[in-house]
Amino acid sequence: MTKVAILGVGGISGAHIAAWKNQKDAEIIAICDIRQEMLDKHPEYKGYTDFEEMTKNEEIDILDICLPTYLHVEYSLKGIEKGYHVLCEKPVSLHPEDAHKVYEAAKAKGVNFMIAHCVRFWDEFLRLKEIYESGEYGKLISGYMFRLGCRPSWSWDGWMTDEKRSGLVPFDLHIHDLDFITYAFGAPNSHTLYRAKRDDQDYLNCVYQYDDFFLSIESSWYAGKFNFQSGFRFQFEKAVVEYKGTLKEYLTDGKVINFVPKAAEESDMEGIPTTNAYENEIIYFKKCCQDNVFPDLVKPEELKAVLDILTSF
Numbered sequence: 001m002t003k004v005a006i007l008g009v010g011g012i013s014g015a016h017i018a019a020w021k022n023q024k025d026a027e028i029i030a031i032c033d034i035r036q037e038m039l040d041k042h043p044e045y046k047g048y049t050d051f052e053e054m055t056k057n058e059e060i061d062i063l064d065i066c067l068p069t070y071l072h073v074e075y076s077l078k079g080i081e082k083g084y085h086v087l088c089e090k091p092v093s094l095h096p097e098d099a100h101k102v103y104e105a106a107k108a109k110g111v112n113f114m115i116a117h118c119v120r121f122w123d124e125f126l127r128l129k130e131i132y133e134s135g136e137y138g139k140l141i142s143g144y145m146f147r148l149g150c151r152p153s154w155s156w157d158g159w160m161t162d163e164k165r166s167g168l169v170p171f172d173l174h175i176h177d178l179d180f181i182t183y184a185f186g187a188p189n190s191h192t193l194y195r196a197k198r199d200d201q202d203y204l205n206c207v208y209q210y211d212d213f214f215l216s217i218e219s220s221w222y223a224g225k226f227n228f229q230s231g232f233r234f235q236f237e238k239a240v241v242e243y244k245g246t247l248k249e250y251l252t253d254g255k256v257i258n259f260v261p262k263a264a265e266e267s268d269m270e271g272i273p274t275t276n277a278y279e280n281e282i283i284y285f286k287k288c289c290q291d292n293v294f295p296d297l298v299k300p301e302e303l304k305a306v307l308d309i310l311t312s313f
């Protein structure tokens, strides 16, 4: 049984805890958050308000880090040093040089490390990558992606709206799509950024140029209660592929194909569950740890290429 500890029990930890709960060959043995009230939400797990105390008392195989962005490198290195496999939420850091640093530390220690870029495990995004690689709809001509939400004024200690600690929209939201295009199509040749950044909101549209196509990606934290939405539309020679809740492939011959995610295909519950990218990433990382294989699906050079672009914004 693989023993897992969760570090940081705020917003995104909910998705990680739910995914680990579904694993028959792994168990959460402890959770840690400096806020006792966050631990109290999970009375079924042994809770710690201090990381060092948890590590003294528990035998941990995998440390799953869901801390605020500015703490990722510090605690990843601490976990690696203690001999744990470390899965850490995105982004690895706000500084490009950190990407290789953490991976090298893990390799030197002989443990696994991965940044949890959930979009790389998202069935609809993977279908898009497959369409591109197979060439089944011809060449890619253009693409548009969006990830829009409102300013996260609720975050613990206001860390999200503090540029030095979160990097704001580029490192919080835009990074999901930029990381995915870097994974699927390689690093772009160049980019042109349009950004409307104010104290109470932050919107950007960045156009990425490749040899034969360009991609336009919008990301925002709008002021007010704007419901989160994300998706994409990609134009190929023989089809338009659109993801807006569900993925549809509009072929030039008039046919429309509805893509059914793997999880939905395997499910006997009507309509649910569909994609669970968080669980897919956790299963992948867990299996690598159990099989003694280094997880190379998220590469440090790709993370660095993304951070190099974002630090130019």
Ligand SMILES: NC(=O)c1ccc[n+]([C@@H]2O[C@H](COP(=O)([O-])OP(=O)(O)OC[C@H]3O[C@@H](n4cnc5c(N)ncnc54)[C@H](O)[C@@H]3O)[C@@H](O)[C@H]2O)c1
Pocket (backbone or CB within 6 Å): 007, 008, 009, 010, 011, 012, 013, 032, 033, 034, 035, 038, 051, 066, 067, 068, 069, 070, 071, 089, 090, 091, 116, 117, 118, 155, 156, 172
């Ligand atoms: N993959 C995704 O879709 C996704 C979505 C949201 C957030 N994230 C990422 O996850 C990370 C966390 O975001 P969040 O929204 O959950 O933030 P959050 O503020 O809701 O949660 C962070 C938690 O860490 C705790 N914490 C702070 N310092 C600590 C310490 N030293 N030791 C123990 N606990 C400590 C806080 O009390 C808080 O509960 C961010 O880096 C963010 O970019 C990823």
